[in-house]
Amino acid sequence: MYDIVIIGAGIAGSFIARELSRFKLKILIVDRQNDVGNETTEANSAIIHAGYDAMADQLKGKFNAPGNKMFDTICDELDVPFKRIGSLVLGFNEDDRKTIQNLYNNGLKNNVPDMRILEKDEILQMEPKLNEDVVCALYAPTAGIIGAWEFAIASVENAMDNGVELELETEVTGIEKENFGYRIYTNKGEKDTKYIINCAGVYADVINNMVTEPYFSITPRKGNYYVLDKGLDLVNHIIFLCPTDKGKGVIITPTVHGNILIGPDSEFVNDKDSTATDVSGLRYVKERALLSSKAIPFNKVIRTFAGLRAHSDRNDFIIEEAKGAKGFINVAGFESPGLSAIPAVAQYVVNIMQKLTGGLIYKDNFNPRRRKTVCFNLLSDEEKKDIIKKNPMYGNIICRCETVTEAEIVDAINRNCGARSVKAVKKRTRAGMGRCQGGFCSPRVMEILARELGKDWTDIPYDSTKSYILTEETKRNQQDNDSKMGG
Amino acid sequence: MISYDIVVIGGGPAGLAAAIEARNYGVKKILVLERDKELGGILQQCIHNGFGLHIFKEELTGPEYAERFITELKSLKIDYKINTMVLTITKDKTIHAVNPKDGYMVIQAKAIVLAMGCRERTAGAISIPGTRPSGVFTAGTAQRYINVEGYMVGRRVVILGSGDIGLIMARRMTLEGAKVLCVVELMPFSGGLTRNIVQCLNDFDIPLYLSHTVTNIKGKDRVEGVTIARVDENRLPIPGTEIDYDCDTLLLSIGLIPENELTVKAGAQIDMRTNGPVVNESMETTISGVFACGNVVHVHDLVDFVTEESRRAGRSAAKYVQKKLVEDGNEFKIEALNGISYIIPQTVRIDNVDKSLDLYLRVRNVYDRVKLVIKADQETIKEINKRHMAPGEMEHIVLSKDLLQEKSFERLTIEVKEGI
Ligand SMILES: Cc1cc2nc3c(=O)[nH]c(=O)nc-3n(C[C@H](O)[C@H](O)[C@H](O)COP(=O)(O)OP(=O)(O)OC[C@H]3O[C@@H](n4cnc5c(N)ncnc54)[C@H](O)[C@@H]3O)c2cc1C
Ligand SMILES: Cc1cc2nc3c(=O)[nH]c(=O)nc-3n(C[C@H](O)[C@H](O)[C@H](O)COP(=O)(O)OP(=O)(O)OC[C@H]3O[C@@H](n4cnc5c(N)ncnc54)[C@H](O)[C@@H]3O)c2cc1C
Numbered sequence: 001m002y003d004i005v006i007i008g009a010g011i012a013g014s015f016i017a018r019e020l021s022r023f024k025l026k027i028l029i030v031d032r033q034n035d036v037g038n039e040t041t042e043a044n045s046a047i048i049h050a051g052y053d054a055m056a057d058q059l060k061g062k063f064n065a066p067g068n069k070m071f072d073t074i075c076d077e078l079d080v081p082f083k084r085i086g087s088l089v090l091g092f093n094e095d096d097r098k099t100i101q102n103l104y105n106n107g108l109k110n111n112v113p114d115m116r117i118l119e120k121d122e123i124l125q126m127e128p129k130l131n132e133d134v135v136c137a138l139y140a141p142t143a144g145i146i147g148a149w150e151f152a153i154a155s156v157e158n159a160m161d162n163g164v165e166l167e168l169e170t171e172v173t174g175i176e177k178e179n180f181g182y183r184i185y186t187n188k189g190e191k192d193t194k195y196i197i198n199c200a201g202v203y204a205d206v207i208n209n210m211v212t213e214p215y216f217s218i219t220p221r222k223g224n225y226y227v228l229d230k231g232l233d234l235v236n237h238i239i240f241l242c243p244t245d246k247g248k249g250v251i252i253t254p255t256v257h258g259n260i261l262i263g264p265d266s267e268f269v270n271d272k273d274s275t276a277t278d279v280s281g282l283r284y285v286k287e288r289a290l291l292s293s294k295a296i297p298f299n300k301v302i303r304t305f306a307g308l309r310a311h312s313d314r315n316d317f318i319i320e321e322a323k324g325a326k327g328f329i330n331v332a333g334f335e336s337p338g339l340s341a342i343p344a345v346a347q348y349v350v351n352i353m354q355k356l357t358g359g360l361i362y363k364d365n366f367n368p369r370r371r372k373t374v375c376f377n378l379l380s381d382e383e384k385k386d387i388i389k390k391n392p393m394y395g396n397i398i399c400r401c402e403t404v405t406e407a408e409i410v411d412a413i414n415r416n417c418g419a420r421s422v423k424a425v426k427k428r429t430r431a432g433m434g435r436c437q438g439g440f441c442s443p444r445v446m447e448i449l450a451r452e453l454g455k456d457w458t459d460i461p462y463d464s465t466k467s468y469i470l471t472e473e474t475k476r477n478q479q480d481n482d483s484k485m486g487g
Numbered sequence: 488m489i490s491y492d493i494v495v496i497g498g499g500p501a502g503l504a505a506a507i508e509a510r511n512y513g514v515k516k517i518l519v520l521e522r523d524k525e526l527g528g529i530l531q532q533c534i535h536n537g538f539g540l541h542i543f544k545e546e547l548t549g550p551e552y553a554e555r556f557i558t559e560l561k562s563l564k565i566d567y568k569i570n571t572m573v574l575t576i577t578k579d580k581t582i583h584a585v586n587p588k589d590g591y592m593v594i595q596a597k598a599i600v601l602a603m604g605c606r607e608r609t610a611g612a613i614s615i616p617g618t619r620p621s622g623v624f625t626a627g628t629a630q631r632y633i634n635v636e637g638y639m640v641g642r643r644v645v646i647l648g649s650g651d652i653g654l655i656m657a658r659r660m661t662l663e664g665a666k667v668l669c670v671v672e673l674m675p676f677s678g679g680l681t682r683n684i685v686q687c688l689n690d691f692d693i694p695l696y697l698s699h700t701v702t703n704i705k706g707k708d709r710v711e712g713v714t715i716a717r718v719d720e721n722r723l724p725i726p727g728t729e730i731d732y733d734c735d736t737l738l739l740s741i742g743l744i745p746e747n748e749l750t751v752k753a754g755a756q757i758d759m760r761t762n763g764p765v766v767n768e769s770m771e772t773t774i775s776g777v778f779a780c781g782n783v784v785h786v787h788d789l790v791d792f793v794t795e796e797s798r799r800a801g802r803s804a805a806k807y808v809q810k811k812l813v814e815d816g817n818e819f820k821i822e823a824l825n826g827i828s829y830i831i832p833q834t835v836r837i838d839n840v841d842k843s844l845d846l847y848l849r850v851r852n853v854y855d856r857v858k859l860v861i862k863a864d865q866e867t868i869k870e871i872n873k874r875h876m877a878p879g880e881m882e883h884i885v886l887s888k889d890l891l892q893e894k895s896f897e898r899l900t901i902e903v904k905e906g907i
Contacts, residue, residue, distance in 0.1 A: 227611070231751075273707065276618045303611035305619065381583065385591040392587035397522065397572035401748075437609040439628045443636055457638055462621030466708035469621050470638040474663055477637030 002028045002193040004353075005184055007172050007207055009036035011148065011342050012331045013199035014155040018078075019346040020353065021162035023360040028191060029156065029164060030184075032171035034464045035424045036417060037152030040201050041339070042427065043225075043275060043307025045251050045261065046148040047238055049337040050087060050140035052107025052115060059317040063341035063348070065110045068142055070343035077368045078154035080147055081256035087143035087238035088123065089249075090292055091136040096242045100138045103243075107140070114141050129234050129295040143238055147256045148339055149427045153417055158370045160416035162363070168420070169465060172200070175210040181327055182211070195327045195356065197349065202272045202310045204318075204332035212325040216318055218333060220272050220308040223264025224281035227303040228296075229435050230258040239292050250288035252296070257402075257430065262289045262296065264307070277306045302435050309335035319345060320352075327356060373411065373428075377403040398448070399441040401434025406448060413452045420453070422446060423463040442469075491566075492516040492808045494582050494596040496573045496749065499528020500790050501781025501797040502602035503556035508801030509600075510563045514808055518594070519560070519567035520584055526560070526567065527553030528604055529627070529782075530790065532634045535655055537682075541791035552790060576753045578774055598804040601750055601764070601772070601779040602797065605786055607652075608742040615647075617703045622710030626652040626740040630659070639663055641736025645713050646670045647701045649677035649684070651788055651879075653740025658687035660738075667691070668732050671699045671715050673722055676853045678742075678879045680788055700724060701737065710735050743786045753777065760829040761785040768835040768844060769803035769812060770796065778804045785831055785847070788881060792847065796831075799845070806839075813838040819863075819897055826850055826857075826903030828878070835899070837891055844891060846884040850876045850903060858904040859884070863896040876903075 004020065006013045009031035017029050033039065051065030075082035091100045100117060107115050118137045124130060156166055167188065174185040181194035200207045205218040228234075234252070241249035253261050265281040265288075282304060289296055312318055312333025322328045329352055331345065338345075354360055376394055379387065388395040393407035412419045412428035419425040422432065425445050432438030432445065446460045446469065453460075461467045492514050495502045498521030506519050525531060530538065533549030540546060543555070560567065571586040582594040607625040622641060624632075629640045630652065642665050646653045649672040657667045670688060675698050677684055688695055696715065702724045703714040717728035745763040755772040756765045763784040764772040771778050780800035781793045806812040816838045823830045830848040854876045861869040861884075868890060876882060884901075891899075 226614070276704075277614070277616050279616050279702075282614060282616070301612060301614060302609070304614045304616075381591060381593070384585065388585060388587070388590040392590075395585045395587035395590055396570065397574075397585060400522065400572065403572075403574065435609075436606045437611050439607050439609060439625045442628065443631055457636070464708050467621040468709060469640070470632065471641060472639050474633055474637050474639050 001180065002026050002191060004028075004195045004197060005030065005191055005193040006197045006199055007184075008199035008201055009033070009152065009156060009166065010039055010041040010199060010201050011037065011152045011155070011339055012201075012334050012345070013197070014152040014159070015342045016197060016199065016331065016346045016349050017159040017164050018155040019350055021159040021164045022362060022366045024363055025360065027159070027164045028167065028193070029159070030167045030170040030172060030186060030191070032169065034169050034421055034461070035419070035427065036156045036166070036168075037149040037427070038463070040307050040310065041152050042149040043305050044148055044336070044339065045253065045264065046146055046255060046339070047087070047251070047253060048082070048144040048146055049340040050107065050112050050115070050143040051110045051337070051340065052103050052112045052138065052140060053243060054110070054337060056106065056109040059319060060337060060341065061110050063317070063344040064337045065112050067341040067344035068144070071144060071146070074343055075146070078151070078158055078370045079372045080151045080154045082144055082146045083256055084142060084144040085237055085254065086139060086141040087240060088118070088127065089138040089240040089242060090123070090130065090134050091242060092131075092133055092291070093135065097136050099242045100136060103138050112140060112142065115139065127235055127237060127239065130239065130293050131291060145238065145253060145256050146339065151339070153428060154370050157415055157417040158368070161370065162366055166417060172207060172210070175207070177211065177325075195329070195353070197329045197331060198322075199331045199334070201334070202308050204310060204330060204334070208322055208330055208332065211328050212322050215323050216332065217313050218310050219313070220269050220274070221311045221335070222267050222269045222274065222281065222306050222308055224277050224285055224306045225261060225263030225304060226282070226285065226298070226301050227305070228260040228262065229300040229302050232260055232297060232300055234260050234293065234295065241288060241292055250285055250292070252289055252292055257433070259302075266309070268311075269308070272308070275306050275308060277304045281306070302437060311335050317341070317345070319348060321356070371415070374408060376405045376408060398444045399429070399431035399434065401436050401440075402430040404429045404431040404441070409445060409448050410452060413449060419449070421461045421463050422449065422469065425449065488593050488595050490516075490595040491518045492596070493518075493598045493600060493804050494594055495519045495600040495602055496576070496582070497521065497528065497602035497604055497781075497783070498523070498526040498567060498569070499602060499604050499781060500530055500553060500556060500793050501604070501783070502528070502600065503553070503560055504794045504797035505600045505602060505778070505780055505801035505804065506565050507556065507559050507563060508798040509805040510565055512802055512805035514805045517565050519565060520571045520573050520582070521567065521569050522572040524570055526557050526569065532627070532630050533655075534634050535659070538790050541789070542794050573749060576749050576777075578754055580776060598776045598778065598807045600800055600804050601777065601783050602781050603746040603749065603783045605743040605745045605782040607739070608744055610739055613741060615701055615704055618706055620704070620706040620708055620710050622706065622735050623704065623737045623739065626650070626656045626738045629738055630656055633659060633663065639665065641665060641734075643668060643734040644736040644738060645701070645715070645732050645734045646738045646740060648672060648740035648742070649679050649695060650740040650742060651679045651683050653738060654679045654683040654687040656738055656740070657693050658691060661691050661693070667693050668734055669694045669696055669715075671696050671701060673700045673718060674698070676877060680879060702729065704737065710737055713737055743782065745783050745786065747783060750779070750783070758829065758833060760823070761831070765833045767832050768839050769806070770800035770832070771803060771807070775814065776807055778807075785829065788879065792881060792883070795845075796847070803839075817895065819899055821846070821899045821901070823848065824900050824902035826852065826854065827901055830901060837888070840888050840891070842888055844886045844888065846886065846901070848882050848884065848901065849878055850882070851878060853877045854903055854905070860902050860904045861886070862900045863891075863894065864898055
C-alpha cells in the first residue's frame, strides 16, 4: 500500500515527487512512457519566464514569479543546467508599445523584479542581429533558460535517492474508490494507495474522469519548433514577439546547451498523442521569427519537433482536490508557464497534502543534492587529463558532435532513474543530440546499453520498448555465428 | 609535449595516402590519429566492389582497398593511434586529442593534414513533417549496422535520395531479404553514379521516382508508413500527387557534409559551396602549414580521386616541413561561373605547380554536348568539349604549367557554354 501514487512523470509529477520525498511517505510514480519527462516536458521552449504576462488573479500569475526565484537553489541542488539570460519582448509599432506597457504594469502586480522598457538603440546594442525596425522592448533580466527534461530526470533521480519508487511503461487504465483510498489499475497490475496526485498532462481530464464526474476538459494545443546548430552567434537573450491570441508569440532563444530554438505556433488539435510536426505550423514559425531577426540561418536547422500544451477550459492551472473525490489531487491544465511555476506549485501541493493528512513528518536523512554529473566537454584540459587517469572510459569519445564519453553514458545508465533506451541516453548525456543526430554514435550507444543492461543489441529500443531499432542479425552474421558454434 | 613533423587527422583513405606519401618524400616523424577502432575510414563499411579501378586497375572492395594502404603504412613504420579523438587544433599547430590509453594528449606538429572525411545530412536538416519514431536512418548509419555490426535495420524500406550510398544500400538490403519499395529523389536527376543506378536499382527492379519527395512520416514507436509526392519546379510538393507506402524503415541518402568543426575552430576559411576549407594548389588551407584532403575538402564519389588528391597534400606537407614550399609569389584565384558549383583548388601559387595543375569541379545540372570554357582574366585560354556532365560525377581538368605561365593574370574562371 502506498501513501501516494503520482500519475505522470512530466515536470509536474517529477518535481512534486521530489518535494514530497522530504517527508516520511511511501510514494510511487507511474508513467506510461519508457522515460520520465517524455511528453510535454521534453517539447517546449524551456524558458523560466519572469512572470509578467500571466494575470495576477490566476494561478498562473500567482505561481510564476515566485517559482522563478527558486530556480538558482534548485538547479544547484539537482545539478540542472540553468542560465538567467533575461528576456526581451519586442515592439515594432505603437500598438505593440501599449501591449508592452500593459505587460510591464502586470509584471509589477506579479512582483516581477528589475523590469525595464528599452528603446531602439539600447536593444540593438544588446542584440545587434535583431530587425532594425524594432522601436521598444520589455526587458526582464530574471527570465532564464533551463534543461527541461534534465530537470525532470534530476528531480526523479533525487526523489528516488530519497526513497521514491518509479515504474515506467505503466499506463493507468482505471481507478476504483476503496475504503483505504484508491485501487489503480494499470497494464502492469494494480496499485493500492491512500492518495493520488494526477499529473497526467494532456490526459489529466481522462484520469480525473476515472474517479469523479467530468468537471473540466483538456484540449491539446500544438506548437512546432526548429532547433538550430550550435555555434551560431544569433541572440543572447530570449526574444519574444508581442503576444497574440495564439500564445506568447514566436520565440527565438538560445538553449542551455548553445543551440538556438525557434517556435512555437499554436494550433488546437484533437489527438492527445499527436506530436507530429506539420508544414503549415513550421511555415508560420519561420515567417514570424523572421520578423524578429532577418539574420536567422534556417539552413542550420538540425531538427524539428512539436509539443502539446495541456490547455484547460478554465484557461488556468487546476491545482486542487478533485470535486467529489477525496484524497485525489489534480495538477491539470498545466500549460505554460508550468515549468517556471512548478517550484511554487509543488510547495502548494505539499500544503494541500499537509491539510489532507493532518500533517506530514520530515525525514531526518533527506538529501537535497543529486550526485553531480560530469560533462567532459566542459572540463578544463587539466581536469580532462586527471579524470581520464582515474577512469580511462573518459578517454573514449562516443558522440563526436557533443563530445560525450563512454564514462558519462555508463553513469547515465547506472544511476537511479537510469537510461534504458538510446533516446534516454541522449536526453541525459546529449549523445546523438548534435548536428549528426546520432548517425555516428548510435551503434556505439547501443553497444554500451546492451553491455550495461545485459541485453542483446536487438532488445535495445530507441524509446519505448516497441520502438525497436534493429530487426535481426544479418544473414552473414548468422552464418558466422553458426560456423563459430561448429555448425 | 609530444612533437611530430606531420600529424594527420583521420585514418581513412585520405589520411593514409597523405601519410605514406609524406614518408616517401623523406619525412621521418609522422603520426596518424584515428577515432575509430581501426584504420580505413568509411571504406571499412563499403563491402561492395568498385574501388581502385583508376589506381590499381582492378576492382576491389572497400576494405581491400583500405588494406593495401594500411599494410604499406605499417611496413613504413608510420606511427598511428586508433580510438583517438582529436578535440581541437590551433593555428600554431598544436593538437589536443584523447584516448583511453594515453589519456589527454597535447601534440605539437610542424605541419598538419586534415583528413576527417564527412558526415551525412540528417532528417532534421530537411525538416520532413510528421512523427519522430525509430526506423529513420541515414544510409551510412544503416550500412554500418548491417556491414560492420551485423544487424538488419528493417524489412520494408523506402529510400529518400539517390546518392551513391542510398543506391548501394538499396541493393544491400534487398540481398539481405528486405523489400525496398522505391527510391525517391527530389531533383529531376540522380546524384549517384550511373553504374550504381544500373547495378543497384535496375537489376533488382527497384523503381526510382525523380522529382519526388517524402512529405510525411507516420508511426508512433516505429515507422509505419511514409507519404511521397511529386514536386514542382520549385521543389515544393504538388497536392494530389501523394502516394502512401506501408514501410517500417526510411533510409536517407540526402547528401554528405564535410566534417570541418576542427577546421573552423582553428580559424581556416571555409568555402560556402563545398563546406570544406579553401585550399591552394598544394591542398594547403588558409592557415599556413595546415593541409587538407579527401572528403573533408569536398565530397568525392570515387576513392581513387581521394587517393590522388591526398598524395598531393602529403607531398606538399613534406615540402612545407622541408621548407621547399614557396610561400608567396605569383598567385591567382580560381572562380566557378555559369553552371559550375565549385572548383578545387580555389587559389594557385604557380611556383609550386610542377608540370601541370589538376582541377576538380562539379557542375550544377545535367549537361549534354557543351563546352567548358577556361579564361585567364577575360581571355579564353582553353575550351574543352563535353559530351555529358552531371552533378553526380566529378570532373577532372589538367592544365599545363606552360599554358598558365605565358602571361600574368589574377583570375582563372571556368564556365559551361551551352548550345554548341
Ligand atoms: C509548445 C510549448 C511551449 C512551452 N513553453 C514553456 C516555457 O517556455 N516555459 C514554461 O514554464 N512552460 C512552458 N510550457 C509548459 C510546460 O512545458 C508544461 O507546463 C510542463 O511541461 C507540463 O508538465 P506536466 O508534467 O504537467 O505534463 P507532461 O510533461 O506532459 O507529463 C505528463 C505525463 O503523464 C503521463 N501520462 C499520461 N497519461 C497517463 C496514464 N494514463 N498512465 C500513466 N501515465 C500517463 C505521460 O506519459 C507524461 O509523461 C510549454 C508547453 C508547450 C507545449
Ligand atoms: C557508402 C559509400 C560508398 C562508396 N562507394 C564507392 C565506390 O564504390 N567506389 C569508390 O571509388 N568510392 C566510393 N566511395 C567514396 C570513397 O569511399 C570516399 O570518398 C573516401 O572513403 C573518402 O575518404 P576520406 O579519407 O576523405 O574520408 P573517410 O573515409 O570518411 O575517413 C575519415 C576518417 O577520419 C576520422 N576522423 C574524423 N574526425 C576525426 C577526429 N576528430 N579525430 C580522429 N579521427 C577523425 C574518421 O573516423 C574516418 O576514419 C563511397 C563512399 C561511401 C560513403
